[in-house]
Amino acid sequence: MSMIDLENNRREISIAQYLHIDLPLLTGILSLIGFGLFVLYSATGESQDDLNRQIIRLVIAFGFMFIFAWIPPRVYQQWTPYLYILGIILLLAVLLFGDKGKGAQRWLNIGFRFQPSELMKLAVPMMLAWYFHERKLPPTYKELFFAGVMIAVPTLLIMVQPDLGTSLLIACSGIFVVFLAGIPWRLIVSLTLIGSVYAPVHWFYVMADYQKQRVLTFLNPEQDPLGSGYHIIQSEIAIGSGGLKGKGWLQGTQSQLEFLPERNTDFIFSVLGEEFGFYGAILLLVMYAWIIGRGFYITVNAQETYTRLLAGAITLTFFVYIFVNIGMVTGLLPVVGLPLPLVSYGGTSMVTLMIAFGILMGIQTHKKLLAR
Amino acid sequence: MIKNKSGYATRSFKDHYLERKLITDRVIVATVLVFLMFILLLARLWYLQVVRFEDFKTRSNNNRISVIPIAPKRGLIYDRNGILLAENRSVYSLEVIPEQVEDLQQTLDFLLNKNLIEEKDTEAFQERLKGQRRFKSILLKAQMSEDEVARFAVDRHRLPGVKIEANLIRYYPYGEEIVHALGYVGRINERELNRIDQSNYKATRYIGKVGLEKFYEGLLHGKIGFKQVETDVQGRIIGSPLREQLPVPGKDLKLSLDIQLQLAASKALGAEKGSIVVLNPNNGEVLALVSNPAYDPNHFVTGISSKDYNLLTSSDDQPLFNRAIRGLYSPGSTIKPHLAWTGLENKLIDKNYTISDPGYWIIPNEEARVYRDWNKFGHGTQVNYRQAIIESCDPFFYDLAFRMGIDILSSYMFQFGFGQSTGIDMGEELSGIMPDRKWKREKRNSRWFPGETVITGIGQGYWVATPIQLANSVAQLATGDKRYDLRLVSHISSDFNGKSDNEKSKAQPPQTQSTDVLGYWTPTSVKEAKVQADFSNKTNLKMVHEAMYLVTQFPRGTAKNAFLDAAYRSAGKTGTVQLFTQSGEEYDAEKTAKHLRDNAVYVGYAPLDKPEIALAIVVENAGHGGSEAAPMARAIMDEYFLKIKNRKKQTQTAVSDKSVSDFSRSDQMVDKVGE
Known part of the structure; x- marks a missing residue:
């Protein structure tokens, strides 16, 4: 396709175009990472080693982003169904032969340790986008039923690992495709109603005790201030005591005195809130909003149904990450073990996320001029 | 709502413009939703950081809950007649919280001038300081005499961030006479840290390095306890603990070894290099185990200087070597x-x-x-x-x-x-x-x-x-x-798991071998x-x-x-x-x-x-x-x-004399x- 670009457009092309990089998106990601590293340095207790490790991880993740931005979306569009089936097989393999880590079976040891659920984070929205791309929109009820099955199978396979957080995120990414593909509003409303009726059933017959405990703690953290409510209370104290301007970088007492749990991973936003205050939090949210806004722009301007649905689903899933994490540390949502994207320390999910951004860039930069 | 009755048949009539519009409409809806949720997050942050700022600021400054680990008491070691061979003694150590010290060098100089610490203490301290968080208490001097504690108390107000800590430290009353049988404990090093369950050793400074102390580490150490306390902004504890989980003390060991015989064997060997082992042939119990030359294990507990250690390791007589x-x-x-x-x-x-x-x-x-x-x-x-x-x-x-x-x-x-x-x-x-x-x-x-x-x-x-x-x-x-x-250990104190130190001490170890009325000891098996x-x-x-x-x-x-x-x-x-x-x-x-x-x-x-x-x-x-x-x-x-x-x-x-x-x-x- 770049051949066509060259033939039709004799202008000298920039490095960004040559690499198929979307500059506005890249700007958003880079500024977010820059800010994130400052917060991380403070959250790790000024550990140069941890900072270096995070930078190395980011460099690797950026490498993946560049590779995927360079691949034309048509290529993985063709591979989508195989990728999805491979993912399902790997998930089954995990259940049968997987390594146990922290009481859950999530890893597959194939020379290196690999988490098939990470693959599914992308394979599920891709599969649904591919499915709807082949059909006329909006979908029929029959098509919606098949789409539902496609979402439910990997979601359940991951849920029994058990990894509730990831399975719900993967379900979300699929549901977003269905939403964008034009699921009738009437159906959305009725499903919501059914869901609210089903919720108590789920509570009593499906949820594990630790999951129930999370919800109970969320509803009333003060009830058990030294037990599981401790995390949320300490996090709220950290954020709240930051005030408008914050206590200053490296000055957060809650964070530095180790009152905050997991302050360099899931609770890193609390460190930010304490040390940079409300203004710092707004700055972070603006950066996220910039990336999401660009994601929607790319979605609307994509040329095909497949790329449109995929770009939209990636953008919305990214938002869910942010909302769930910040909602959790501010006490809006129950504690779910999810990192703050591009800011939290480590995490295998960083590579997946950057691949998703690479795909987003590819969708924007590999457009056929003919189609305009 | 667009009805679609024809299913797959309409595939060739895919209306690209309509599809694009459909998705764009949905993206607009999604954008509005995302925007609203961002507003929700901001509203929550506003509530926490602006509306309730004063409240949280107070809680952050004054009422902090911190978890303090409590080290379990290490199990004692007795000889076969109930004579203590390894005990825990109270000692005072000088510790520093760097964050609370205004001028670290000046503080150290002051302590040096007052003869409270020596040059080697400061060197070791600087070494320990590296890579430690600034609000953590760091050891400056391991053993303070009563006199030094008193002299420190006089100048205490001039030395914020420096404090006296009372610790239990291992003490071997028979020193080098029995070191090759008992072994010794010493400070936990990096390699050991990777081997042990770190959460159980959070409050523990010493670990069995050699001999029985190492072999029975798992039994002797015990289980860590915690207390949750409120602290002020400097980390000082306010009031009584909110919640407390007492540590479970380590198991006591009773040896088959008879210290009187051990001392006699040691005396018999005198200054000669060599080894003496005395056994009970009827059950494999070790009654005495001597290896000469030996060394004083108490030096290792408090931290032996590298010079003294080099003397021990480089000696031709190899005192560290357990000849037995x-x-x-x-x-x-x-x-x-x-x-x-x-x-x-x-x-x-x-x-x-x-x-x-x-x-x-x-x-x-x-x-x-x-x-x-x-x-x-x-x-x-x-x-x-x-x-x-x-x-x-x-x-x-x-x-x-x-x-x-x-x-x-x-x-x-x-x-x-x-x-x-x-x-x-x-x-x-x-x-x-x-x-x-x-x-x-x-x-x-x-x-x-x-x-x-x-x-x-x-x-x-x-x-x-x-x-x-x-x-x-x-x-x-x-x-x-x-x-x-x-075997050296003939009895291990019975399971007091879950019982507090007080309850355990009610069941005092019996002082003689013959009576074990309270069921304090559980015999080890003869193999x-x-x-x-x-x-x-x-x-x-x-x-x-x-x-x-x-x-x-x-x-x-x-x-x-x-x-x-x-x-x-x-x-x-x-x-x-x-x-x-x-x-x-x-x-x-x-x-x-x-x-x-x-x-x-x-x-x-x-x-x-x-x-x-x-x-x-x-x-x-x-x-x-x-x-x-x-x-x-x-x-x-x-x-x-x-x-x-x-x-x-x-x-x-009642003894029937069969020996004649x-x-x-x-x-x-x-x-x-x-x-």
Whole structure:
């Protein structure tokens, strides 16, 4: 396709175009990472080693982003169904032969340790986008039923690992495709109603005790201030005591005195809130909003149904990450073990996320001029 | 709502414009939703950071909950009579929280000027400071005297961030007398940190490094406790703990070791290098375990200076080396009774079998190599097994070993535990070498030569054993019964899991061995060794016992001088192990450098008919076993039979004295040997 670009457009092309990089998106990601590293340095207790490790991880993740931005979306569009089936097989393999880590079976040891659920984070929205791309929109009820099955199978396979957080995120990414593909509003409303009726059933017959405990703690953290409510209370104290301007970088007492749990991973936003205050939090949210806004722009301007649905689903899933994490540390949502994207320390999910951004860039930069 | 009734058929009529509009509409809806949710997050942040700012600021400043780990009390170690061998003492240490100190260098200088700390303390402190969080308390000086604590208190107000901490520290009242049996604890190092369950050691500073302290670390350490407290902004604790989970103290250990006997053994060995191991042959209990030279373990607890440590490690005498379980010595003539018994069992010799000893021995039909007797004049023309043991005649055993062959020899010695670990519960034991054809092929890549069998017959050559192995082999020979896995710990305090320290201390360990009314102690199990010898023929065994008895009684017995007037009947065997072969020249102890002189060895047991103790003694470079090692055995046995047993008699009212039983044939035997 770049051949066509060259033939039709004799202008000298920039490095960004040559690499198929979307500059506005890249700007958003880079500024977010820059800010994130400052917060991380403070959250790790000024550990140069941890900072270096995070930078190395980011460099690797950026490498993946560049590779995927360079691949034309048509290529993985063709591979989508195989990728999805491979993912399902790997998930089954995990259940049968997987390594146990922290009481859950999530890893597959194939020379290196690999988490098939990470693959599914992308394979599920891709599969649904591919499915709807082949059909006329909006979908029929029959098509919606098949789409539902496609979402439910990997979601359940991951849920029994058990990894509730990831399975719900993967379900979300699929549901977003269905939403964008034009699921009738009437159906959305009725499903919501059914869901609210089903919720108590789920509570009593499906949820594990630790999951129930999370919800109970969320509803009333003060009830058990030294037990599981401790995390949320300490996090709220950290954020709240930051005030408008914050206590200053490296000055957060809650964070530095180790009152905050997991302050360099899931609770890193609390460190930010304490040390940079409300203004710092707004700055972070603006950066996220910039990336999401660009994601929607790319979605609307994509040329095909497949790329449109995929770009939209990636953008919305990214938002869910942010909302769930910040909602959790501010006490809006129950504690779910999810990192703050591009800011939290480590995490295998960083590579997946950057691949998703690479795909987003590819969708924007590999457009056929003919189609305009 | 757009109806679609035709399904797949409409595929070719896909309306790209309409589809694009549909998705764009949905994206607009999504954007609005995302925007609203961002507003929701901002509203929540506004509520927390602006509306409730004062509230949270107060909570952040004044009311902080922190979790303080509490170290469990390390289990105590008692001797068999309830005498403390390892205890925990309260000591005061000086600690610094760097964050709270205004000028660290100035503070350190001040303390130096006041003679509260020394230069080496500050150096060690600077080392510990690296990579530590600034609000963590860091050790400056481990042990403060009462006087130093008092002087510090005077200047305390000038030294914010510096504080006195009371800690429990391990103390070994018997110091170097028992260090090789107990081992010691020291500061946890990086490597150990990776090996242990770190969450259980959060409050613990010391860990077993060597010996029992290391072997029983899991039992001795206990389980960590926590308390949750409120602290102010400086980290000072306000009020009483909100919640507390008391630590579970470590298990106490009671050893089979008798400190009185241990001290006697240590005294007997004196300044000589070597080792003494005393066992109860009836159950594998270790009664005393000495290795000399030793060192004071208390120095290691408080942190030994690298200079002192280098002195210990570089010393030629190797004080850190536990000779009792790791010293590999040629057993020498001390294994002659074992070999004589093997010869009797295999019918290679009987009580009438004699050889002629001109002071040397040669392999039949092979004049090339001469194997010398220690006595160049020989032991006469008719040396039987008994005389050979009593006078330690080498040619008799050259002949026996040669006819026995290495296969029988080493398989029988293996049954006595040579070449294997004794199973002693302190780790790091070496298993020695009991050579055979297979060993020679694997380790030396060579076949076995008959000449090597000959010198194996007098306990030399490749054969090496640890003193504890030697003691155990004699214990087995003495009882003519099972050989047991050796153990130092005879009892472990019962399970007080979940009970607090107070409840445990109600059940005080009983001070005497005999009474255990409260069920404080749980005995450890007696385990039989895997490989056992077959002692079903009691006649052969008795013949060897008689000969060993005469070693201590007969006029030409090698241990006669040491034991002739003993108040009990003991049996034994001396050994004098050549370390240095002089070609042709006479061995002259006076002219030979000290470190090349012979090792003196002695093994023995008593009483003769119902053994209660068995021992092995190795004295490095001391000379003759009979003149150097045997008197030490006498001193130890005297201590046991004349003092320790008497003391027990006084405490136990009903004692039936069975020890006076006549060894009827002994006089006749003396006559026969004398023929």
